[in-house]
Amino acid sequence: MSTNDKDRSKQRTAHAFLEAATKLILERGYDTVTVADIAREADYGRSTFYLHFEDKEALVWALLRHHMTALDEHIKKATAGLSSPMREFAAWKIIFREIDGQREFFLQLDGELSRRLRQWQKTLLIARFEQQLRDGLYSIMLDVPPELGARFIVGAILEILDYWLMHPEQGSADDMARMFYHLVFRRPPEEAT
Numbered sequence: 001m002s003t004n005d006k007d008r009s010k011q012r013t014a015h016a017f018l019e020a021a022t023k024l025i026l027e028r029g030y031d032t033v034t035v036a037d038i039a040r041e042a043d044y045g046r047s048t049f050y051l052h053f054e055d056k057e058a059l060v061w062a063l064l065r066h067h068m069t070a071l072d073e074h075i076k077k078a079t080a081g082l083s084s085p086m087r088e089f090a091a092w093k094i095i096f097r098e099i100d101g102q103r104e105f106f107l108q109l110d111g112e113l114s115r116r117l118r119q120w121q122k123t124l125l126i127a128r129f130e131q132q133l134r135d136g137l138y139s140i141m142l143d144v145p146p147e148l149g150a151r152f153i154v155g156a157i158l159e160i161l162d163y164w165l166m167h168p169e170q171g172s173a174d175d176m177a178r179m180f181y182h183l184v185f186r187r188p189p190e191e192a193t
Contacts, residue, residue: 014052016042018063021056022105029108030060060109064117068124071098084139089181089189091138092157096173096180099161106165118158125154140184153184 020041024033035056039049053059075094079087099106109117130150132138140149157180164176171179181189 010052013042013044013048014062016044017049017052017059018066021059021063025060025108026104060117061120064121067098067102068121071095072128074098085141085181085185086189088138088140088184089177092177092180093174095157096161096164096176099165100168100173103165103168118162122154122158125158126150129154156180156183 017038020038021033024037024041033056035049036046038056038059039046042049049059053062071094075091078094079090082090106114127150129138130146133140133146133149140153142149144152160176160180164170170176178189
């Protein structure tokens with residue numbers, strides 16, 4: 001077996017564990033799912049699980065990294081031809097729609113793990129968004145240093161997402177993106193076109 005074949009096999013195995021964990025966490029909640037459950041659902045042994053992940057929490061971190069990378073790629077493709085501020089609005093719609101589609105998963109994570117994941121996510125998103133501001137990919141249309149702008153936007157969107165997860169009656173994903181745009185740019189997106 002070539003190195004590429006081994007790498008693909010390893011990726012398929014890891015992906016099977018990620019899919020199994022997602023399914024089981026949605027069905028039963030994070031706390032009740034064990035490594036043995038995940039391995040059984042993925043149709044592998046526990047020893048194979050531990051070749052790929054240190055523990056169940058490491059698997060969840062890998063799952064979130066996988067989703068964030070895929071989301072980032074989706075946003076880049078979807079906003080490629082847009083200019084500010086409609087680029088930001090399109091990105092925020094995608095983010096809210098993605099979270100809406102994963103709502104049950106996020107609601108199943110326990111409090112302490114959820115807090116650590118949120119802090120990790122916040123740190124990662126700030127670094128990414130700060131670089132995107134520096135590169136001119138996005139704008140907040142204010143003359144502020146990118147490191148402050150990134151913290152403002154990321155902190156605000158994460159707080160709104162947390163609130164919206166618990167209070168979906170506040171509106172649809174697109175409604176939330178529209179309100180977030182209005183908060184940031186002080187006008188509805190319809191006035192930006």
